Amino acid sequence: MINHILVATDGSDKAREAVTMAANLAKALGTRLTILHVILHGLRAEEASHLAEAEHLVRRVSVVAIPRFERVPGSMSELFRASQGDIGQMVSVLGDRIADDAAQYARSIGANNVETRVEPGDYAETILAVAEELGADMIVVGSRGLGRLKGMLVGSVSQKIIQHAPCSVTVVR
Template sequence: MRVMVGIDGSDASFYALQWTLDNLFNGLISPAPAVVGGEATLLTLVHVHQPIKHYGFAPSAFPAGPGVLAYASTTLVDSVRKSQEQISAGILSRALKMCKDKIKAETLILEGDPTDMICDISEQMNVDLLVVGSRGLGKIKRALLGSVSDYCAHYAKCPTLIVKPLKEASK
């Protein structure tokens, strides 16, 4: 059985991971893949960061105000990329520490739109269960801001479990 948990650094995503560990891997203390129902279980933690957006014809053009483009040096763009990679690694490091005594987990850092990338990678890896957290947005905010969990629930090719935050669960 392959379980994938989407981690974005938010409290909701770490709550979803903790819920997964407590409810799917409860009592399994083994650094090797756990065995649930006679099957080896693998946990994959995936983090997707947005690509650096480019504007105009030049790959290093960025908006600096209304009708104004600024051109960033290659060094600046590389620095931003490196910073994104460090942030992603830090987020997944925290998630791995949570898994340490419960189950061995692998990590994956992707670049792109989180909605598409999570659905695509879960299909490519033949995931049996996709777990994502929910920020608990209302209908209007979800319609305006979008929702990764809502998108995954509709478009992922595998069963998707949306773990709502505690405050939502108690209402």
């Protein structure tokens, strides 16, 4: 029986599909849903600019992170440059926004018992640790679509989760 679903999101389109699936399952089964966003330690500005593919987050994040900013940045890269080196704060605010937006979306689908978490760490290890801590019965993640060679060399987050999860895993393709 599934009582608690954990879904990981990074704000990408594939992650939104994972949230959709998890929210629909949570609604149908009447289960708890926890939405997790993992912030990678030591994230560089270039990597952070790819954190969320949805540029609409720029306006919402810049209002919180840079309240006295006179002109709203037009892209993630511009937003990170405007943060004047405080990438940690910017990534934290962005992570909160990604998780909150996903929770709002899950509730709009009909999932009633939705919580959010934003945690630092390695993606796969943190997702697995949170699943174990919560006693999750299912983890839902999106696939990243790594190339065949790159996937064999470094492995993907979803592959690591499948191999080590203490519960069922659904990978949305």
